[in-house]
Amino acid sequence: DVKVTQSSRYLVKRTGEKVFLECVQDMDHENMFWYRQDPGLGLRLIYFSYDVKMKEKGDIPEGYSVSREKKERFSLILESASTNQTSMYLCASSYPRGASGSHEQYFGPGTRLTVT
Amino acid sequence: SQQGEEDPQALSIQEGENATMNCSYKTSINNLQWYRQNSGRGLVHLILIRSNEREKHSGRLRVTLDTSKKSSSLLITASRAADTASYFCATWHTGGFKTIFGAGTRLFVKA
Numbered sequence: 486d487v488k489v490t491q492s493s494r495y496l497v498k499r500t501g502e503k504v505f506l507e508c509v510q511d512m513d514h515e516n517m518f519w520y521r522q523d524p525g526l527g528l529r530l531i532y533f534s535y536d537v538k539m540k541e542k543g544d545i546p547e548g549y550s551v552s553r554e555k556k557e558r559f560s561l562i563l564e565s566a567s568t569n570q571t572s573m574y575l576c577a578s579s580y581p582r583g584a585s586g587s588h589e590q591y592f593g594p595g596t597r598l599t600v601t
Numbered sequence: 602s603q604q605g606e607e608d609p610q611a612l613s614i615q616e617g618e619n620a621t622m623n624c625s626y627k628t629s630i631n632n633l634q635w636y637r638q639n640s641g642r643g644l645v646h647l648i649l650i651r652s653n654e655r656e657k658h659s660g661r662l663r664v665t666l667d668t669s670k671k672s673s674s675l676l677i678t679a680s681r682a683a684d685t686a687s688y689f690c691a692t693w694h695t696g697g698f699k700t701i702f703g704a705g706t707r708l709f710v711k712a
Contacts, residue, residue, distance in 0.1 A: 489643070520702075525704055526704060527689065527702045527703050527704035527705055528644075528689070528702040530699055530701075533699065541698075543699065573641075575643055575644070577643075577644075582693075582698075587631075587632065587634075587693040587699075587700045589634060589646040589649060590644075590646065590691075590700065591646070592636075592643030592644040592645070593643050594642055594643045595641070595642065595643050597641070
């Protein structure tokens, strides 16, 4: 079974702190994704990566950065946390896109981040 | 803009009844996927239907796709309390580079 793990289930940080969210997958997937999920808004893509050291901005990259130094690990960084970044953060991985579009994504359990 | 939008936003039914959720999208797609999310957890993939398919089954799940109406439906037959969750459709549109998720339908199955 594919396993995607995230470093923390719950996290509380103060405004202005630098925050690292880690995600690791064990299925040798090329693609990895970071989403945030807020009530009524569904999942919004922050960043994704299709290979080591490669990254692409999603819909809401402002205030975030990412790092992918190894294939299995994709980190999300909040450079200076703000209260409007309080949210559920979900990491996912998948195989590369095939001829007919995307493959299914495998999600981690999520990190509920509160910024006070 | 969101590609997939689910309807209804919330649904409450009795155990044993069928649950139907709908998803509409705006532009041509290559495939459409349905996911389930239990409260406070990550999403779990349920089923994928390609743009050249009209119907697909998986256990108690039945998905239909009508590309002319740009809509899909997810039917859960003989629902159980354990089916209580949020259900999301996700679309990969033609020429796109990412999967786009809708806001989800919250299903509550009463025992």
